[in-house]
Each structure stands twice: as structure tokens, then as C-alpha cells.
Amino acid sequence: xxxxxxxxxxxxxxxxxxxxxxxxxxxxxxxxxxxxxxxxxxxxxxxxxxxxxxxxxxxxxxxxxxxxxxxxxxxxxxxxxxxxxxxxxxxxxxxxxxxxxxxxxxxxxxxxxxxxxxxxxxxxxxxxxxxxxxxxxxxxxxxxxxxxxxxxxxxxxxxxxxxxxxxxxxxxxxxxxxxxxxxxxxxxxxxxxxxxxxxxxxxxxxxxxxxxxxxxxxxxxxxxxxxxxxxxxxxxxxxxxxxxxxxxxxxxxxxxxxxxxxxxxxxxxxxxxxxxxxx
Amino acid sequence: xxxxxxxxxxxxxxxxxxxxxxxxxxxxxxxxxxxxxxxxxxxxxxxxxxxxxxxxxxxxxxxxxxxxxxxxxxxxxxxxxxxxxxxxxxxxxxxxxxxxxxxxxxxxxxxxxxxxxxxxxxxxxxxxxxxxxxxxxxxxxxxxxxxxxxxxxxxxxxxxxxxxxxxxxxxxxxxxxxxxxxxxxxxxxxxxxxxxxxxxxxxxxxxxxxxxxxxxxxxxxxxxxxxxxxxxxxxxxxxxxxxxx
Amino acid sequence: xxxxxxxxxxxxxxxxxxxxxxxxxxxxxxxxxxxxxxxxxxxxxxxxxxxxxxxxxxxxxxxxxxxxxxxxxxxxxxxxxxxxxxxxxxxxxxxxxxxxxxxxxxxxxxxxxxxxxxxxxxxxxxxxxxxxxxxxxxxxxxxxxxxxxxxxxxxxxxxxxxxxxxxxxxxxxxxxxxxxxxxxxxxxxxxxxxxxxxxxxxxxxxxxxxxxxxxxxxxxxxxxxxxxxxxxxxxxxxxxxxxxxxxxxxxxxxxxxxxxxxxxxxxxxxxxxxxxxxxxxxxxxxxxxxxxxxxxxxxxxxxxxxxxxxxxxxxxxxxxxxxxxxxxxxxxxxxxxxxxxxxxxxxxxxxxxxxxxxxxxxxxxxxxxxxxxxxxxxxxxxxxxxxxxxxxxxxxxxxxxxxxxxxxxxxxxxxxxxxxxxxxxxxxxx
Numbered sequence: 001x002x003x004x005x006x007x008x009x010x011x012x013x014x015x016x017x018x019x020x021x022x023x024x025x026x027x028x029x030x031x032x033x034x035x036x037x038x039x040x041x042x043x044x045x046x047x048x049x050x051x052x053x054x055x056x057x058x059x060x061x062x063x064x065x066x067x068x069x070x071x072x073x074x075x076x077x078x079x080x081x082x083x084x085x086x087x088x089x090x091x092x093x094x095x096x097x098x099x100x101x102x103x104x105x106x107x108x109x110x111x112x113x114x115x116x117x118x119x120x121x122x123x124x125x126x127x128x129x130x131x132x133x134x135x136x137x138x139x140x141x142x143x144x145x146x147x148x149x150x151x152x153x154x155x156x157x158x159x160x161x162x163x164x165x166x167x168x169x170x171x172x173x174x175x176x177x178x179x180x181x182x183x184x185x186x187x188x189x190x191x192x193x194x195x196x197x198x199x200x201x202x203x204x205x206x207x208x209x210x211x212x213x214x215x216x217x218x219x220x221x222x223x224x225x226x227x228x229x230x231x232x233x234x235x236x237x238x239x240x241x242x243x244x245x246x247x248x249x250x251x252x253x254x255x256x257x258x259x260x261x262x263x264x265x266x267x268x269x270x271x272x273x274x275x276x277x278x279x
Numbered sequence: 280x281x282x283x284x285x286x287x288x289x290x291x292x293x294x295x296x297x298x299x300x301x302x303x304x305x306x307x308x309x310x311x312x313x314x315x316x317x318x319x320x321x322x323x324x325x326x327x328x329x330x331x332x333x334x335x336x337x338x339x340x341x342x343x344x345x346x347x348x349x350x351x352x353x354x355x356x357x358x359x360x361x362x363x364x365x366x367x368x369x370x371x372x373x374x375x376x377x378x379x380x381x382x383x384x385x386x387x388x389x390x391x392x393x394x395x396x397x398x399x400x401x402x403x404x405x406x407x408x409x410x411x412x413x414x415x416x417x418x419x420x421x422x423x424x425x426x427x428x429x430x431x432x433x434x435x436x437x438x439x440x441x442x443x444x445x446x447x448x449x450x451x452x453x454x455x456x457x458x459x460x461x462x463x464x465x466x467x468x469x470x471x472x473x474x475x476x477x478x479x480x481x482x483x484x485x486x487x488x489x490x491x492x493x494x495x496x497x498x499x500x501x502x503x504x505x506x507x508x509x510x511x512x513x514x515x516x517x518x519x520x521x522x523x524x
Numbered sequence: 525x526x527x528x529x530x531x532x533x534x535x536x537x538x539x540x541x542x543x544x545x546x547x548x549x550x551x552x553x554x555x556x557x558x559x560x561x562x563x564x565x566x567x568x569x570x571x572x573x574x575x576x577x578x579x580x581x582x583x584x585x586x587x588x589x590x591x592x593x594x595x596x597x598x599x600x601x602x603x604x605x606x607x608x609x610x611x612x613x614x615x616x617x618x619x620x621x622x623x624x625x626x627x628x629x630x631x632x633x634x635x636x637x638x639x640x641x642x643x644x645x646x647x648x649x650x651x652x653x654x655x656x657x658x659x660x661x662x663x664x665x666x667x668x669x670x671x672x673x674x675x676x677x678x679x680x681x682x683x684x685x686x687x688x689x690x691x692x693x694x695x696x697x698x699x700x701x702x703x704x705x706x707x708x709x710x711x712x713x714x715x716x717x718x719x720x721x722x723x724x725x726x727x728x729x730x731x732x733x734x735x736x737x738x739x740x741x742x743x744x745x746x747x748x749x750x751x752x753x754x755x756x757x758x759x760x761x762x763x764x765x766x767x768x769x770x771x772x773x774x775x776x777x778x779x780x781x782x783x784x785x786x787x788x789x790x791x792x793x794x795x796x797x798x799x800x801x802x803x804x805x806x807x808x809x810x811x812x813x814x815x816x817x818x819x820x821x822x823x824x825x826x827x828x829x830x831x832x833x834x835x836x837x838x839x840x841x842x843x844x845x846x847x848x849x850x851x852x853x854x855x856x857x858x859x860x861x862x863x864x865x866x867x868x869x870x871x872x873x874x875x876x877x878x879x880x881x882x883x884x885x886x887x888x889x890x891x892x893x894x895x896x897x898x899x900x901x902x903x904x905x906x907x908x909x910x911x912x913x914x915x916x917x918x919x920x921x922x923x924x925x926x927x928x929x930x931x932x933x934x935x936x937x938x939x940x941x942x943x944x945x946x947x948x949x950x951x952x953x954x
Contacts, residue, residue: 219517223517225326344754350655350659351655370648387570438646439646496754498754524572
């Protein structure tokens, strides 16, 4: 069927993209790779110098599979899978993982390569400091924030909600109607904060110096360390639902996603240091 | 005749409050009424803080103070142990509410129709819900139950009367367990017949060390707890649902 | 025979409507209208318009000033019938002039008490039908509603009726608008010595019968609270006797105030002599002393080594959110006792001071009723729910004010229809 509206088939887009990027034609170009990937055999191989129509590509593929009518076969008969497909063919070693699946990658050679490459290109350290082949510790970026940001901010999930979409459900919201900052009573007392007070939480990005702040009600609990404050997710009116109005902010506002805080590897601390004061 | 009781295993309870929601949905309780309630308690000072969870349904006491004080006999004790409220007879004096040491009674301060979370008369809501009128009218909640054939099930019937946990009398009537029991993801709530020696409640009471809330008040509650401990005077609520209507 | 008499010659202002009377009546009707409007809001929207809420997860008090005033009104009714009864039983002739106003106070405040209960229940129509239909003696409420309203009120009405027959007969001889009422009331009364003797005997035995009834009624009112083991602060053997005594205190105090007002309004300085006030003041002094004793005992027991739940309620009452009500009431009671005692010791009774004492004890009684009813609900949960909050709303205040206005209105209306002070016993009737 024809694409709807202004949308286009993805292969059309790839062909145009590659043509614009100069990667479409010639050896090792997109068309050459297509021939290999789709297993298009002679005499149906795509000509590496002309831009084909998408239908043509799949017609040649079909003929390479042994269907003389080409793609018309599927247009008349629909698609069917030929024969049972073995699980091993698709899932491979996941069926019988080595060491019964207990496997932790301890050493990543590629990460070392990326690191060395970026160093060679004189890229700033903050961009490659976490590309270490072995998981290695470094002081969390947040420790470089000034001393006035004296509390660690952690966030967590609540059992009542799923993501940001559940806090507008009235029955669930009744159990946890509003956002709260969990703070230890000793820490609260030192800041003149009582249970239920509205407080200002300000976070600091140690790399860029940007600060962000939210106002939220405080809940005093002994179940958190005096040097840490916690704020659950699920609020923040992200669903923009009228019933979620006034529930309070999301801790995501206070976290940063830039370098030093969030990396491509799974091993960094994105937590921030905050200062809390009565609003 | 059966003798119903509930056993709550506090070693299994994770304080998720699914039982509160299940009860609410099953019995159509209005806003801020929690027939089943779960305390999230904390005591001690950091780093020696202890968290605990305590589900609190109605205790369906064998010596119920609420039954004694009801001036019209709307609150009564069934032979099978359930303490039920006849919503046809209740005059809303709230004597049962002030006499209950556990605080399990809920009075309909508003007309229930006005107390169900949304503005059901609002045209946009009507459009979204296709003209539904809350609560979902489960016809089982309007029927008469028990050998006395009195109307005791469900919530949100009238303004100005008292309602409380019924151990899902309308479910027990047909051999099902209460909604909270059935919905607990940790299987922490167990319901059954004490007269049946092989039922899980009988076995648990026989084999494990159990305790009951406020036993020294002589109310003889029918809800037994396994594991955990009675809340100390130091314990206070965190994440309380201080819902005022 | 019966000639048309000017209304001025009817005793004690009966039928005499002054401008002041109209003004006061209009004012009271306005307050009553406010009360009715507030109650209509409550009937329409439910008791959400009050400040009452559920105990427990909702952190409120389901019994508020409606119940506090039920106790207060029923408490005040004690004095009326007691004084009237004592006149008969102890032959306190010099108190005879206040007997009828005391009986009227009892009847009216019992009616107000009943209306307070109806204002409080969530389904008042059902209450009217189901309470008599399904009455359970095991419930202390039975004692309150049935013994008090049905028994006590009925007995008081009978007493008022019987005691008024002679005056009705006197009034019936004059040509007045309410002649039909007087004739009905006095039906069959002939003012012969035998009749008077029979009358005296009947009222004597009725008074004797009412006194234990009223003791039971006030005790069961105390039991409404005192029997609840699940409510720290309420569960106490002291509640029943303390209620009886405070009832006497508030009722006697109010009698002093009413008698003083009527003495001024009717110019009845002869009938309502200082002697009457002296007796009432001394009686009030004794009762106040007795109640202060109860308060000291209650305080001592609460703060010595009470269990944690009771200690929590006591802390809220003596040092916390309710301290101002408690201590103001205590100071008012002590002040009034001092006033009365000094007068007694100096044998010099001043009317104005007596009235002040009477007002103080009534304010203290209201404060004390509030302090009994509310703190055990908001601060007396046995499971760790935390503290609660109760703040009465305008609806509750309006309904209570409306009821008080109704009471005063009924009193004033009665006074215009029937002599509020008994004609002297020895007076000859033509």
C-alpha cells in the first residue's frame, strides 16, 4: 500500500540518505552491501551505479530465492514461513549459555580502544574518563560541587505507581497524593525544617556549574541517612493530566544528563549534590 | 457452622497496600475510607531504624464493643463470626466509631455519590466515561446476606451511616475469600474456618506463635498475626494516608 | 363574676407584650432562622459541612460540639427538677417562687438535648423511628435517649402540669385570650383544702420518683463515655458521678441567672428575695466544691503514672492543644467557688456576684463538656494513627446557637402565656 500522508518507506529514505552522503554507489557502498546482506545472486544483482526502486530490490531478492515471479509471488499468495525454524538458529547460545548464563563482562577491549582514540584526538577528559576496560572507581562528579551543596540526592520508585503515567489515577493517587522529599530529622532540624514544610532543593552540576531548583514538601523519616535526601519518581505532571496537577515536581528536574553524570557505559554515578532550605 | 478468622503473616507482608486497593475496588468504598488499611511504621533513630508494616482490617472481635453500644442493633455479630452493619437500620449516631479501639469504622460524611474521586456530573467526564455513574453498581452489594438476611455488604449506600470491613460477606457467602486475601501478591493474608482443623488458618494458629492487636482490651479479635510484633509506643507512621474528605 | 380585666392586672407579665419583648423575640427568631438554615445545609450535603471527621486514618473526631451540648443541655436539666423536687420534699417554702421556672428550665433543656441528638445523627428520621422501635438497653445510648427523653422529660412534663393546675384555675377565672388553655390545664381542679392536700401528696411522690430517675439518667449519660475501654481518657468510673455533679453545678448556676433576670424584668423583688439567691448560691457552692474535688482527682490520676495512651490524652488536655479550654474552665470554676464561699462566710449575699458566679460555672461546664468529648478522640487512638484535629464549623456553631435561641424563645413565650411564679399557697381564690 502507499505510504500515508507525507510518510515514506524506510528503504526509500535510506536510499536517499546514502545518495546524499555519497555512500550509495560503487564498491562497498549501500547497494553493494544490500546485495550481500539480502543474498541477491547473479543475474539479479543490483547495478552498483544506478539507484533502484525499492520494489525492484525486493523483486530481485525474491527471484534470488528461487521464485520466478519475483515479488508478485508474495503479492498474490501472502507471506508464509518455509518449514519449522530451529530455535538455535535464531537464539543461538542464549539457549545454552556458557556457565549457565552467569556471565559478567569484566573486560571490554573496545572501551580501551575508544579511550585511546579519543586521547589521541585530544578530546577533553570528561568525555572519555569512564571508558575504562575494567570497571574502575573514580570520585563521583558530584563530589566536585562546592561545599554548600552538602546533601546527596537519590531517587527511587514507589510501589504504588508505574512511571509518570499512574499518578493521575485517582485510586492510586489517593494512597500517595503528593510528592515528598524524604529527609532525616536531624538534618531537617539543623535547617529549621519541620514535617510538611515546603523546602527548596537546589542541585549543582559540577562540570558546567548550572544549578536547578524545585520546591517540594518535606517528610521527616529516620529511614534515611542524615547526609542524604530522597525523592521518588512518578510525579512532575509529565503526563500533563489535569488530575495530576499540583502533585509536586519530579527529581529528574534536579539530575543532569551531560558529561560526567551520564555516560554510555553503565557504571557511573549520576547522582547530584543538593542543598535544602526552607522555601 | 463455620467460624471465620484471618491470619496475617507479617514476615511476608511488604507493605505494598495492594490489599487496600483491592478492598476499595471490591466494596466501592468512597474517598478517604480505608476498610483495609496498612500501617507503614518506623521506629528508632538512624542508624537503628526499624520499618514494619501492619495490615489492619476490622478485627471482627468476639467481644465487640461496637455491637454493645449500637442503640438500634444495626451492628451485630453473626454466628459465623463476622461483625456486620445493617445499612438499612443504621441511624448514623457514630457510637460504634468512638467505641472501637482499632478505629476501623467509616462514616459517610458526604453523600457517596459526591465522594468518588471525580466530578461525575461534569460533561467532559461524562463524555470520557460514556455516561457511567459511579460507583460501578455491583448488584451483589445490594443483596441481603447471612441467615438473618440483612443487607450488610458493600459501601457507599447512603450518606449519614457507618460502614466498615465486612470480611467481604458477599464473597464469603459463596465460598470465596475476601478481596484483600485474594489480591495479596505475597500471600500474606490467609482467611479460613477455625472449625476446620485442616484449614490453613487453623494450622497456622496451631503451629506458629501468633499474637493479636490490643488483646489486653478483651475484645477477642479474630485477626491473628504471625511474625512481626505489636506496634510499640515509639512507632509512628510514615507515608500515612491522611486522607480527610 | 368574670369581668374583662386589663392585661396589666394579669400576674407576672402574662399577656403583657412590651417593645423590649418584641425586640428580643425578633433577635432570637433571627438566630433560630440561622440555625435552621445551617441545619438545612447539613441535611442537604451531609455532615461534611461540620468539622467532624472519622477517628483513625482520617485523624478527626466523629463526636463534636453537638454531643458536647447534648451533655450540657441534659446536664442543665438536672437542676430544674431537683430544685422543684426539693421544694416539695424538703418543704423549702421560700424557694417555691422559683419552682416553676426551674421545672420549665428542665423541660426546655431536655427538649434541646433531644434536638441536639437529632442534629447529630446522620439519619434523623430513621433515628426517630428506629430508636424506639429497636431500642437496646445494653447500649448507654438507650439510657440517654430513652430514659432521659422519654422517661425524664415525660415525668417533668407531668410534674409541670400538676404543679401548675392551681395557677391555671386562678387564670381561668379571668377573661383572657388563652382561657381555653387555662381551663384545659386546670380541668377539674377545685381549690378546696382536700384538693390542695391531694395535690401536695401527688407532687411529693412524683418528685420522689423523679429523683432516682434523674440520677440514673445522668449516670447513663456518663456511662456513654465511661464504659468505652477503647477510648483512653473516657474509660473511668468517675464519669458517671462527675456528670451528675457537673449537671447540678451548671443547672443551679443557670437558675441563679434566670431568677436574677426575672427578678429585674418582673420587678419580683418580694418573691425572688435575696434569701432565694442565698440558698441557690450556697447550694451551688457545695456542688462546685464537689466538682472541683472530682477535677483534682481526675488530674492527679491522669498525670501520676497513667498508661501511655491515657498520658497522651492528658498531655493534650493539660499542656497541649486543649490546655486553654481546660484551664479557663478550671479557673472559672475556682473563681466562682471563691465568690460564693466569700459570700457564704461573710453572710453577705450580693445579687450581681451570684449572677457572675452562675455565668462562670456555665461557661466552665460548656468548656468541660468539650474537653471531655473531643481530646480522647483526636489524641486517644490506641493504634499509631497519629494526632487528629477537630475544629467546629459555622454550621455547628449556628445550630447550637439556634437551639439556645429556641430555648430562650420557648421560655419567653411560656412566660407570656402562664405565670412563671406560683401564686402564693395561702392566697384565697374566689
